[in-house]
Amino acid sequence: MPPLTIGVLALQGGVGEHTALLRRAATHLPSPSTPGDFSFLEVRTPSELAQCDALIIPGGESTTMAIVARRLGLLDPLRQFVKTDGKPVWGTCAGLVMLAAEASATKQGGQELVGGLDVRVQRNRYGTQMQSFVAELALPFLGEGERPFRGVFIRAPVVEEVMGEGRAEVMGVYGEDIVAVKQGNVFGTSFHPELTDDVRIHVWWLGQVVEAARHGGLPVVVGGEGA
Numbered sequence: 001m002p003p004l005t006i007g008v009l010a011l012q013g014g015v016g017e018h019t020a021l022l023r024r025a026a027t028h029l030p031s032p033s034t035p036g037d038f039s040f041l042e043v044r045t046p047s048e049l050a051q052c053d054a055l056i057i058p059g060g061e062s063t064t065m066a067i068v069a070r071r072l073g074l075l076d077p078l079r080q081f082v083k084t085d086g087k088p089v090w091g092t093c094a095g096l097v098m099l100a101a102e103a104s105a106t107k108q109g110g111q112e113l114v115g116g117l118d119v120r121v122q123r124n125r126y127g128t129q130m131q132s133f134v135a136e137l138a139l140p141f142l143g144e145g146e147r148p149f150r151g152v153f154i155r156a157p158v159v160e161e162v163m164g165e166g167r168a169e170v171m172g173v174y175g176e177d178i179v180a181v182k183q184g185n186v187f188g189t190s191f192h193p194e195l196t197d198d199v200r201i202h203v204w205w206l207g208q209v210v211e212a213a214r215h216g217g218l219p220v221v222v223g224g225e226g227a
């Protein structure tokens with residue numbers, strides 16, 4: 001299999017942290033997925049995006065990210081990457097907001113989204129930066145009997161509604177709140193695994209990317225339109 005190029009959208013937010021954890025995660029994948037099987041690319045232009053087999057959209061500020069993406073001509077290529085090409089994409093925090101079909105608690109006039117997940121998110125569910133917290137999350141997709149994952153929540157969104165025919169699969173909850181969700185090729189988490197030194201979710205996601213490449217892509221489960 002040719003090396004896979006994993007992009008991290010680098011308009012704003014926790015870019016370096018994701019790249020560092022991806023590099024570490026690559027060393028944990030079972031052979032033949034050795035680190036040499038991957039290259040990592042910070043994505044700022046449509047032509048960089050076109051080189052990627054998979055993409056992470058990091059945390060930051062989704063309104064800013066959308067404005068910058070629009071200015072750089074990246075919004076439509078991102079929509080195509082996620083919804084037409086069906087490439088694996090993972091959004092963390094603001095990245096989850098970008099991948100949602102709808103976002104509430106958004107100022108008048110709304111914000112542009114990429115879409116891909118048939119969900120409505122509520123932004124800033126737990127309040128301001130000052131109300132940031134860490135919570136132990138049981139994440140079944142990491143495997144049976146795995147220890148909890150330390151979820152870092154910073155002005156985090158939650159999935160307040162799974163829309164449509166419920167094609168988005170709930171992957172993790174915090175109390176009653178949905179904080180991890182997956183729909184075909186699209187995965188989103190409310191929290192920031194890249195701000196921990198726990199590689200497990202990055203390892204799991206890279207494993208999904210490798211599987212998708214082996215089988216010619218993950219199923220695209222027609223996602224939300226974005227705003």
Ligand SMILES: NC(=O)CC[C@H](N)C(=O)O
Nearest residue numbers: 059060061062093094155
């Ligand atoms: N840590 C974060 O990514 C915060 C997300 C931000 N509150 C937003 O709505 O876009």
